[in-house]
Amino acid sequence: MLTETLIEDERWRELRLDSLAEAAGQATFEHLGLDPDAFVISVLGCDDARIASLNAMFRDRPKATDVLSWPSAERGAPVAGAAPEAPETGMDGELGDVAIAFDxxxxxxxxxxxxxxxxxxxxxxxxxxxxxxxxxxRDEDATLMEAMEVAILGKMGIDTPYCDDRG
Known part of the structure; x- marks a missing residue:
């Protein structure tokens, strides 16, 4: 399993957060040609109060948000619009943590x-x-990331979450 899911808010069980997280992780890794068996992602299914606390603690924004992520290492590309280097297999394998708020x-x-x-x-x-x-x-990075999301979700049978009429 690529993801380890901790459920703090029981309402996540009905939506099968563990299955959604595993499918999202697997699809992302497959799209990027990475071995999901070499890594672990920790996912926390929480409520708005908990994510607001985390958002205040780590981002100095004391309000609820939908999702937060904490990479275990800086992996960003130095050049705008370039893909970051893939994480090395055989290292720790812990990619980082994700928290997602139900409400x-x-x-x-x-x-x-x-x-x-x-x-x-x-x-x-x-x-x-x-x-x-x-x-x-950066705009170039946002364009790349959005295109990746659309491609990955498309392979999962999920329509693009972005508007097509940006004018």
Whole structure:
């Protein structure tokens, strides 16, 4: 298993967060040609109060958010728009941690009219890409990361989460 899921908010069990996290991780690794058996990602299924606490502690933003990720090492590409180097196999294997908040995720899915499982899978793919060094702070990096997300989700049978009419 690529992912180890800890459920703090029992409502995640009904949505099968463990299965969604594993599928998102596997699909991301497959798309990038990485061996999922060489790595571990820890996933925390929590509520808004817990993620707000984590967001305050680590990002100085004391409010709930949908998902947070903490890579075990800096893996970002130095050149804007370039893919980060793949993590080395045979090292520790711990890629990092992800926390995802139930209430915010479901409210956001409802607000954008997407099935909760599709929205949560998108957020998990997004978080796994962060653990692998992808980011969206620079425009070129955001374009690359978004394209990766769309391609991975497409292979999973999930429509693009982004609007096609950006004008």
């Amino acid at each position: 915010t995720c479901l409210a956001d899915a409802d607000a954008i009219g997407r099935p909760p499982a599709d929205h949560i899978t998108h957020l998990l793919v997004h978080a796994v890409l962060h653990l692998l060094g992808f980011d969206h702070l």
